[in-house]
Amino acid sequence: MFVVRLFFTTFFFAVIFLTADRAEAHFNLNQNVRIHHVAHSGDGLDVYLRLPMPYLVAELVGPEGPDGLPAPAPYTYNQIENSVLMHYLDQVAFHKNPTGLARIAEKGFVLSIDGHRQAAEIVSIKLHTLGQEPGFATLNEARSALTQRDVFPTSEEIYVGEVMVDVHLRFMTGEVGAYSLHYTSDPGLAGQEETANLILDYNGQDVRTFRARGLMHTPVDVSGSATAAASTFFLEGIRHILEGPDHVLFVLCMIIGALNLHSLLARVTGFTLGHTVTLILGFFGIAPSGAWFIPTVELAIALSIIYAAAMAVWPPEKGHGDLKAFAITSSIGLLHGFGFSFMLHQILRVDAPNVWHSLLAFNVGVEAGQVIIVLLIWPLVLLLRKQPGRIWVSSRAVVAACASLVAMVWVVERAEFFL
Numbered sequence: 001m002f003v004v005r006l007f008f009t010t011f012f013f014a015v016i017f018l019t020a021d022r023a024e025a026h027f028n029l030n031q032n033v034r035i036h037h038v039a040h041s042g043d044g045l046d047v048y049l050r051l052p053m054p055y056l057v058a059e060l061v062g063p064e065g066p067d068g069l070p071a072p073a074p075y076t077y078n079q080i081e082n083s084v085l086m087h088y089l090d091q092v093a094f095h096k097n098p099t100g101l102a103r104i105a106e107k108g109f110v111l112s113i114d115g116h117r118q119a120a121e122i123v124s125i126k127l128h129t130l131g132q133e134p135g136f137a138t139l140n141e142a143r144s145a146l147t148q149r150d151v152f153p154t155s156e157e158i159y160v161g162e163v164m165v166d167v168h169l170r171f172m173t174g175e176v177g178a179y180s181l182h183y184t185s186d187p188g189l190a191g192q193e194e195t196a197n198l199i200l201d202y203n204g205q206d207v208r209t210f211r212a213r214g215l216m217h218t219p220v221d222v223s224g225s226a227t228a229a230a231s232t233f234f235l236e237g238i239r240h241i242l243e244g245p246d247h248v249l250f251v252l253c254m255i256i257g258a259l260n261l262h263s264l265l266a267r268v269t270g271f272t273l274g275h276t277v278t279l280i281l282g283f284f285g286i287a288p289s290g291a292w293f294i295p296t297v298e299l300a301i302a303l304s305i306i307y308a309a310a311m312a313v314w315p316p317e318k319g320h321g322d323l324k325a326f327a328i329t330s331s332i333g334l335l336h337g338f339g340f341s342f343m344l345h346q347i348l349r350v351d352a353p354n355v356w357h358s359l360l361a362f363n364v365g366v367e368a369g370q371v372i373i374v375l376l377i378w379p380l381v382l383l384l385r386k387q388p389g390r391i392w393v394s395s396r397a398v399v400a401a402c403a404s405l406v407a408m409v410w411v412v413e414r415a416e417f418f419l
Contacts, residue, residue: 028054028161031130032189033196033346036181037142038222040203044173046123047111048142052130053089053163055195056104058187075101076160087160089127098125105167108185112219113173123168130162137349139202142166180219196347201229209358211236211347229354230361237365240343242372246410247336249305249403251370254329255377256396257312263322268374270326272367274333275340279363282341284350297338299414304332305407309400340366 034055037048053075062071069085072078077090094101102125111118124146128134134148135141146168181199192215199210201222208229212220213236221228241247254271258264281287311328340363348358384392 028159030159030161031164032191032194033198034216035136035142036197036199037136037139038179038181038199038201039139040176040201042175045111045171045176045179047109047120047169047171048136048139048146049105049109049165049167049169050133050136050142050145051105051165053127053160053165054189055185055187055192056101056108056165057160058189059185060104074104089158089160089163091158094127101125101165102167105165106169108183109169110182110184110219111169111171112180112182113176113178118171118173118179120169120171123170125168126166128164128166129158130164133164133166136166139200178221178223180221181216182219183216186215186217198347207354209233209348209354211358213239226354226357230357233348233358233361234365234368236347237362237367238369238372239365240340240362241366241369244339245406246301246305247339248373249406250301250308250332250336251373252377253305253308253312253400253403255374256381256399257308257315257325258381259315263315263325264374264378266322266326267329268370270329271333271336272370274330275337275366276333276363278334278337279340279344279366280337280359282338283344283348283359287338287341294342295414295417297335297342298417299411300335301339302407302410302414304335306404306411308332309404309407312400313397 031052034049034051039046039048057073057076060073062073064070069078069080072087072090075090075093076087079086079088099122102122105125106120106122109120111120126146126148128145134145136145145166193213195214195216197212197214197216197220199212199220199222201208201210201224203224206224208222208224208226210220210222210229211232220232241251251271254267255264258267278287287293311325315325344359344362348355348362381392384395
């Protein structure tokens with residue numbers, strides 16, 4: 001019975017952890033992607049950086065004044081709207097001294113060589129409104145974006161969360177092979193731990209794409225190694241499935257419903273083939289483009305967990321059961337693959353250099369994450385099956401019921417969003 005209690009306890013706390021809400025912050029973070037283009041030359045490195053403005057100013061909010069409101073951060077002003085404190089871009093302050101905002105960006109961004117921080121020269125800075133910003137997927141687009149004018153009228157009020165900042169920094173280091181990038185700032189924004197950081201390194205004809213998540217307080221080592229670049233997407237694939245509660249619950253139900261190792265392999269293989277196909281198709285835009293599509297897929301993924309839980313309690317009969325399970329998990333894998341592609345779109349552009357290398361590494365990482373879940377759960381399943389009486393049947397039913405209840409909550413939430 002100790003094993004059963006341990007199994008239930010672990011599952012319960014995993015569900016609580018995966019579904020916990022995050023704390024809110026003062027600034028809205030309407031975009032959580034930071035892009036870095038690093039171009040090598042004989043003189044050093046040119047860094048073209050795009051990031052949302054809240055990353056620069058949120059932690060610089062001043063103490064509360066006599067009116068009970070915090071002093072505005074640099075280059076912002078505050079207003080109360082419907083009893084909510086809102087933050088706006090102070091365009092007058094920016095046009096008066098744009099270099100000051102660039103200096104804030106430069107101060108929190110660290111480029112190191114052999115552990116030594118390199119001094120940066122600010123070349124230019126541009127502001128754009130989210131949704132109207134020029135392309136920034138390639139080095140040429142980044143260079144072009146930093147030569148264009150700010151794309152919003154001075155008279156228009158702009159929320160800070162709607163402002164994208166482009167900065168060109170130059171590091172006069174001479175020729176550089178390997179270096180590292182990290183940030184020292186902590187803006188305290190809701191969702192900042194999910195920040196997608198994309199680093200593209202241009203050295204001659206070679207282009208390497210690196211990926212990191214979060215605030216990048218841990219340095220990202222950048223080199224000319226294709227393997228090192230691909231490994232960042234591989235790790236992101238692992239993290240995505242392990243930190244995606246809907247994917248984890250589906251794989252869990254898929255495992256506990258397998259009658260034997262052969263049945264397990266059939267299910268895992270089917271799911272793998274299914275989501276690989278739609279991950280690729282969805283990423284390259286070979287899917288419906290209507291606004292209804294993403295909410296529909298998310299709703300269907302939640303429903304697939306309920307179906308997988310029912311299939312775990314009443315698995316297909318032996319004989320053609322493995323073939324049926326393969327077909328079912330392949331079909332459901334098509335849904336989850338689109339879900340993976342939605343996330344990948346946030347961190348990788350279709351026209352990015354070496355896109356196939358990054359895409360393949362991400363997909364292999366997803367498979368590795370799935371294997372990790374199987375290796376953790378399957379031995380426990382085998383152990384419970386050896387227990388006397390109806391311990392295994394009861395354990396499987398309770399886990400399937402818990403998964404169904406969590407999925408039902410998601411169904412209601414996603415159905416409301418869809419409607």
